[in-house]
Amino acid sequence: MKVMFYATFREIIGRREVEVHGVRTVRELVDYLAEHYTPEIKKQLLGTPRVGPDKPIDGMVLVNGHNVLHLKGLDTELNEDDVVHIFPPAGGG
Numbered sequence: 001m002k003v004m005f006y007a008t009f010r011e012i013i014g015r016r017e018v019e020v021h022g023v024r025t026v027r028e029l030v031d032y033l034a035e036h037y038t039p040e041i042k043k044q045l046l047g048t049p050r051v052g053p054d055k056p057i058d059g060m061v062l063v064n065g066h067n068v069l070h071l072k073g074l075d076t077e078l079n080e081d082d083v084v085h086i087f088p089p090a091g092g093g
Helices: 008-013 026-036 040-046
Strands: 002-005 017-019 060-063 083-087
Touching: 002 008, 008 040, 026 040
Parallel strands: 002 083
Antiparallel strands: 002 017, 060 083
């Protein structure tokens, strides 16, 4: 699958996009990225104070244009032909 990174996540990973194979869920994808690129990506997505039962991911992860928070969260299933976009949290007001 193609995984694309934006803003600070692009800086953390050091690439605009990567190809990933052999992962079945968003949780496995985050673990894969932490192991093969940098643990910082997992820390930023899953290890901040804003993460909790109602918000399992800090930032936005889209699978084929659909926010995983409206699917199965970290347990959202992935396929080899999916396109995943990973955005850092955005602020504003």
